[in-house]
Amino acid sequence: MTHPEVPSLTTILWAEGLTKTYPHARTPALSSFSLSVGPGEIVGLLGPNGAGKTTAISLMTGLLAPDSGKVTICGADLSKHPRKAQQCIGLVPQHIALYPSLTAAENLSYFGRMYRINGRELKARVNACLKIVGLSNSAHGRIETFSGGMKRRANLAVALLHQPRLLFLDEPTAGVDPQSRNMILDRLSELSRSGVSMLYTTHYIEEAEKICSRIAVIDEGRTIAHGSPGELTHAHPDCNDLGQLFLRLTGKDLRD
């Protein structure tokens, strides 16, 4: 699925022509970036360090205002109806964006209340989300006492609490052990099958190959390739896998 000319009624995320230049920067961090995500789709956003992945996510979640371009989430224009659009999204940031001295359950409850979920429903959802990420037994443990993998899973659980239709995952498996990574990927695949759409950034190409139905490769703020993993490797028959393709597209020079 390539980027359509206009969003269909079922398009969950529609980003068109996003451009952002930071103050005092000579070149744009992101330039004419367009992307769409359909229901239940997992779209991978790959790129070397400094390619513009986090800027793209920040623009599509409303953390940043674009210099130009437009983002529509679940039919709501993000710039005009940010609250309505943000109600549809869940963000799993690169950092462990949780309160270390609160327990996992307390963290989830706090963010749940921010979505105006209360009472029994909140309790049920907290328990359900902790179960999804395998932290039911650690619900009352403080985040600061968790291992790296547990923190990552708790970070994911918070984003699932309000049952978002679109998840933004910014390197959700960075620095975790293979077991936790495997579990996180399994859960994301299950969520995808249940209809949750995702935009997934990672440096692990094999992860993207495993769970993404489409992949966009960006570098220096521009989209340089876009398609399903199969389409991308077919277009470059000299590359055996996505990893090789990624290096072919973005080069082997080190990035700052």
Added chain:
Amino acid sequence: MQPLLATLFKELRLLYRDRFGLLVLFVMPAVLVVVVSLVQENVLKATGAAHMDILFIDQDRQAFGTLIGEQLEALDTVTLVTSLDGQAIDTDQARALVDKGRYQVCIAVPAGITEAVRARAVEQISDAFSGGSREGALPLPHVSVYFDPLVQGAFRSSLLNAMKQMLLAMEMEIKAQILAESVPVRFQQTLSALAGRIPLDPATIPKLQMDSGWGRRRLMDVVAEQSRLKKLPTSVQQNVAAWSVFGIFFIVLPLGGAIIRERKDGTLARLRTLPVPYITLLVGKLGAYVTVCWAQFLFIVLMGKAGLPLLGTPVLSLGSDTTALIVTVTMVALAACGYGLMLGTLARTLEQATMFGAVSVVCAAALGGIMVPVYVMPPVMQTISTFSPLAWGLNALVEISVREGTLGSVRHELLYLAVFFAVTMVIAWARFGRFDRQAET
């Protein structure tokens, strides 16, 4: 040795790269030294003298009143205020101003003191010639000094002693003058009485009876008058007001730190993707920290009410206007929390926020009269002091608890605190909304 040197140079390099941290390390102590030294300058001087506006009422309007005024005016540290808005001040008006703390001292010279002092001088010189003593026949006139009840004892003593010395010198002058006038007359009288009996028998010549008792007889006195306040202030009242304001402002440390941590660990980014207005997040924080400030205040009050009396101090009294007290403490807490929010959004690191926050609060406390009274500071520091939010909070709390103040009487301080809170919130709000500029690719 190599690892040791490597570690040493690495640490020095890290310190050098943290320019702001270094700046804070060097500048902040320097700021503290300057501020606290200037604030305490007059306190540590032997005289304890400070430049001060003193209300001066001369009801005598004759030689003596004028002379006292001139001598006071000649002091470098005193400016006499004899009228307000072009109108002469009467004693009642002056005492009210002193009771309210607008002025710390009022000196009143009563009507007729010139004649009274001269009469006593004549009486005493006459007694010296006659060898009698009519002490008590004429009342002892006195100059009244009214102090703000909050003026410290050392300062009162210092001023009263200075006044006594001044009056003694004037007494000596008057006595000498009367003596000089009397001696020729007495001499003439004696010569007339003894005419024809020359050469004189030395025993028949009257001697001046100026023994030590005569010398100690005063012509006038200076009296520190009692305050008209129903309840005199206690050290507990003043300390509870001062240190609770100081403590409340230290909320900037945890509050600023919390904001920086949220920013650093990405929680703020997550919060900003929630369908919740930023202002809700800020107000939520504010509510929590204002509650903590209130808990702090109540804890200190509890100590003043129940703890300190066990050690022999008077029980803390907080005045009678509870509404004014609640509003004032809330405004102080809001101003402190607003400052904390602003600091948290402006500082780049936790170290910056804590160091700058702590030092700025200590400086503002020193300037605000928490450590030494504002009236003993040098004039420049007194002017700067009027810009300290801690001074506004302290003045309002002292007004309510010590002077039975009301909402009306602390309205200016409350207004300043409200404006300070609004400004800090606007800055915090503006910075809070601009963190996107700091996002990285």
